[in-house]
Amino acid sequence: MQSPAGWPILAIAVIGSVLLVEVARRALNRIGRKWALARHLVEHCTWPAFAVAVVVACNLVISPGMFGRTVAERSLAASVEHALGLVTIAAVTWLIVQAAYALTDVVLDRLVQVEGERNRRARRIMTQIALVRRIASAAFIVIALGAMLFSFPQMRALGAGLLASAGIAGAIVGIAAQPTIGNALAGLQLAFSDALRLDDVVVVEKEWGRIEELTLTYVVLRLWDERRLVLPVSYFTQNPFENWTRHGSRVLAVVYLRVDWSVPVPKLREALYAFLQDNPLWDQKDWTLQVTDVLPNGLVELRALMSAADSPSSWDLKCDVREFLVEHVRENYPDALPRFRVDTPETRAGMGWDDDRDRR
Incomplete structure (x- = not known):
């Protein structure tokens, strides 16, 4: 080694670059309370920035003269220079990908807060941003790997040979990757x-x-x-x-109730409306209570329909309405509880029915 003084300079440069990034990180962390981008940059780019700072400092300070002038030392210098180039490509790619994630996270945070009718469009944009940034990250990584591989002279010769047979290779790769591409x-x-x-x-x-x-x-x-x-x-x-949320998050909730014919449907409808008005899960739009069927077992089927802002609210609203209807019928109209009637000779005689006459 002919330049031992260069190594302290390298150490000082590395420490100085790391301290510079740390100062920037602290400054961004302080203003991150008001500026969302600064907060996301600190979350995503801290370690990539440290890596880039170190490799940039090494590239600026390290020179072939630091390793001497013999053949072995020149070979070592070339190897170190090549390794620094590879690390630089990797660190810069890492920083670019994380910076892209930080920028898009700012937009995603705002879209998450969108509610109401605009929520559907916001979720569509969120989905597209998430996929596009994955594609962009994969593209950056592939380009970086290609640049790192082609920095080797042997890989350049291999690349030329592959390009000469690109037609066959493309057909093979296309067939093999068809499911993945699809x-x-x-x-x-x-x-x-x-x-x-x-x-x-x-x-x-x-x-x-x-x-x-x-x-x-x-x-x-x-x-x-x-x-x-x-x-x-x-x-x-x-x-x-x-x-269920193709055109909006609003969902209709349906509750079925099977009761006896004696149930007073108009009064039950009024009670349901009063209950919905006091329930925060109802979006104050659609509701109804209808007799939808007469069942073979002697019961009538009631259908209560009401709207909710989203599917979780719809599920909870259905449970609330079902519980209310069951309790209301049991307490106020016990005669309307489900019952099964059995026709026996004793009951028919008690009602004055004549079996022989009925058969005729």
Whole structure:
């Protein structure tokens, strides 16, 4: 080594660059309480920024003269320079990807807060942003890996040979990657056709749940009992499924009640309306109580219909209404409770019916 003085300079440069990034991090952390972008930059870019600062300092300070002039030392210098180049590409790519996530997180945070009729469009944009940034991150990583591989002279020769046989290689890769590519295209189709969005309420395979995660390859459905159902994206383009929030989050809730014929439907309808007015889960829009069927077992079927702002509210509202109707009928109209009538000879005689005459 002919330049031992260069190593202290390198240490000072590295420490100085790290301290500079730390000062910037503290400043952004302080203003992050009012500026959302600063907070997300600190969350995502702290470690990538430290890595970039270190490799930039090394690239600026390290020179071939630090390793001497012999053949072995020049070879070592070339290896160190090549390794620094690879690390620089990796660190810069890492920083770019994390910065992209920080920028998009600012938009996603605002979209999450959107409620009401604009919520559907907000969830559509959230889904598209999530998929696009995954694609962009994958593209950056692939480009960085390509640049790192082609920095090796042997890989350049291999690349030239591969380009010479690009037709055969392309056909082989196309056939082998057909399911993967088809799945990725299905993910893009779902995101940009507005057929499926994050937080949509769907029924798949007789399971009710919400779309928790939507990627280019799979969809995670969070079921009502906190289980997770993971399905390939292609499933939603090849199979029918129910989307309860396709055009809005508002849902109609239905409760069925089977009671005796003696139930006073108009009074029960008035009681239901009074109950809904005091229930915060009802969105103050649609409601009705109707006799929808006469069952073979001698009961009548009542259907109570009411609207709610979203599916969780709809489920809770249905339970509240069902509990209210059961309690109200039991306390106020006990004669209307479900009962089954049995026709026996004794009852027929008591009512003055003549079996022989009825048969004639």
